[in-house]
């Protein structure tokens with residue numbers, strides 16, 4: 001890189017951290033690493049804490065949120081924490097009747113199908129989520145120099161849960177609304193964009209150092225449809241987040257053909273799943289940092305196989321404006337935490353060239 005200012009080797013503040021520096025394309029002491037879904041079912045200490053406590057209830061209890069968010073930071077020594085919550089939590093907070101069912105995911109009692117259904121969803125204000133503000137503030141104090149990543153679900157992915165009423169493979173009803181009822185689609189996507197922007201603002205105001213917009217299921221759309229029906233709404237969220245002054249990560253799955261559009265939506269860092277090699281993704285996202293993208297199943301391979309694949313990804317990442325190492329999607333629940341510990345140490349120990 002062109003910047004020759006001194007590289008801090010002690011993470012004294014989140015702003016000096018390898019993670020934040022990489023998102024901004026500044027020189028780093030090592031390639032920073034964290035994992036999507038790092039706080040979760042692969043950790044025995046997580047399962048112990050969650051025993052008998054519902055997912056939504058956990059997300060609304062600051063003691064639980066703080067402890068679960070800290071668990072992977074302590075165990076793996078990752079370069080960033082991700083706030084323990086869920087993409088549907090802000091909907092629950094404004095009053096949408098939904099639950100997160102173990103092994104299933106978010107389930108919505110009355111799917112959203114009409115303009116009236118959309119109008120019945122309130123906008124989000126900080127008063128809806130005092131427990132989020134408290135959890136973030138306490139976490140930031142406890143994390144010290146380790147940055148906290150706040151997050152929200154992107155409009156398309158959240159719309160899919162609201163319209164389908166639960167998890168879906170094809171997103172058929174969602175796309176039927178998108179193609180066939182553009183007024184309802186616009187109202188719904190605008191509503192969710194406003195909620196996501198307000199939710200991110202609460203997290204950053206309370207001290208989060210970066211945000212990630214999860215559009216996990218955007219890869220279901222063709223590039224043309226993404227550009228017409230999805231990108232404008234994600235761009236609103238990312239533009240609002242940009243006003244907050246923190247780096248913005250934009251991630252989806254199966255998005256090989258969407259990467260330039262997801263970058264243009266207003267990302268500082270584009271998350272790449274494992275199907276697209278970084279060598280292909282980097283020129284596609286323009287002058288931006290990338291995040292990713294080890295196949296999450298590689299942690300089930302022998303350690304030496306996993307680390308040699310990780311080394312190749314770190315090497316490929318050097319061509320980007322900045323690179324944050326991650327898996328290509330979330331940690332698989334029966335992942336051996338020992339492997340993630342090895343992987344973290346390995347990536348952090350690769351010398352910068």
Ligand code: CP3
Pocket residue numbers: 035036037038039040041054055082083084085086087088100101102103104105106151157214216330
């Ligand atoms: O990354 C982290 O460690 C932070 C926590 C986090 C969760 N969900 C916790 C969770 C984050 C960032 C999310 C985001 C999320 N939620 C996404 C986008 C990321 C992705 O994986 O693509 C999506 C699509 C959801 C919706 C959702 N919520 C799903 C698909 C599931 C899993 C269903 C299952 O059990 O297989 C959930 C539930 C959920 N979110 C759990 C956790 C720890 C499991 C809760 C439980 O089983 O009780």
